[in-house]
Amino acid sequence: MTIKLIGLVGNNAPFSYNRLLLRYMKERYQNINVRLTVQEITEIPLFSEKLLETVPAVVKQLAADIKQADGLIIATPEYDHAIPASLKSTLEWLSCYGNALTTKPVMIVGTSLGVQGTSRAQDxxxxxxxxxGINAFVLPGYEFLLGLAKEKFDSEGQLTDQATLSFLDECFKHFQQFVLDNQRNLIAVRE
Structure with missing residues (x-):
């Protein structure tokens, strides 16, 4: 059984180490029955209740894609000890339209240029x-925080530190199990 995942780039910057991280994960885990689709939030407009009457097509599509996926990985940078405004706005859209995240298994990952990684943004x-309004099922523990991103990726966008790779693999393995457990629990509830 192939697990279908959406990897959401948590900012709208032209260059993002978090985008590199998700692309790396897509490549690394493609041969273990995982299909990870990396999606951007660059076209999502700033959330406004006025727009709820005519929800933008890009929001509808993202909500539909997340609903169809077995799980979601959000790669967030840290801006001023929090998530970027573009990610917050996207989550506001998703909480008001479609309930796409309700009971959806979510893994949080993040990388930044600083030493602490994205610890505060992840919190x-x-x-x-x-x-x-969101009610997502967030993977407990196994927080993948990658600091000093410039030193951890090579010029090809590959992670090079073996300890980092081992920890990423461990976190991802637990997320796979978390997704499968969630699927079994939802089937049991329906029966």
């Missing part, structure tokens, strides 16, 4: 994903 994101 911020967990809080948002656990809110009543």
């Amino acid at each position: 911020n994101l967990r809080q948002i994903l656990n809110s009543p």
Whole structure:
């Protein structure tokens, strides 16, 4: 059985180490019954309740794609100790349209130029994903925080540090199991 995942780039910057991280994960895990599709949020407009009457097509498509996926990986940078405004706006759209994240297994990953990785942004994101309007199932523990991104990726966009790769593999293995457990639980609830 192939697990279908969406990898959401958590910012709208032209260059992003978080985009590199998701692309790397897509390549690394493609041969283990995982199909990871990397999606951008660059075209998502700033959330506005006025726009709820005519939800933009790009928001509808993202919500539909997430609903069809078995799980979601969000790669967030850290801007001023929090997630970027573009990611927050995207999550506001998803909480008000389609309930795409309700009971959806989510893994949070992140990389930044600083030493601490994205620790505060990941805490911020967990809080948002656990809110009543979103109700996502966030993978507990196994927080993949990658600091000093410039030193960890080579010129081809490959992670080069073996300890980092081992930890990423461990986190991803737990996320796969988390997704499969969620699927079994949903089937049991329906029966």
